[in-house]
Amino acid sequence: MNEKLELLRELAKLPVFSNKTVRDLIGKSSQYTRLVVYRMKREKLIKEIEKNKYTLHEDPLLVASHIVQPSYLSCLGGPQPPSSHRATPDRDSCCHHP
16 A cells, blocks of 8 residues: 555656556566556546556646647646636637737
8 A cells, every 4th residue: 555655656746657657666567567557547546648648637737738749838828717728829819919
């Protein structure tokens, strides 16, 4: 149990992680690592973003720029409701100036 908590503490420091990250942290085989990740997913301790990309975090802005590299977020000038966040600005967005 302590090993799982320590692993989760280390993974919480990362916005996104993979099986390789977990394998490096626990120092076990790839097969055992897949079992550990599967169990953490089943227990809803981690969320799968896409194949072999996981997170413990709920904030999409924290995770978004770490899914595809290189990437960035724009037009985020301060706290805004989640529905107003845009990955790609349109013509009427905050980035266009008259």
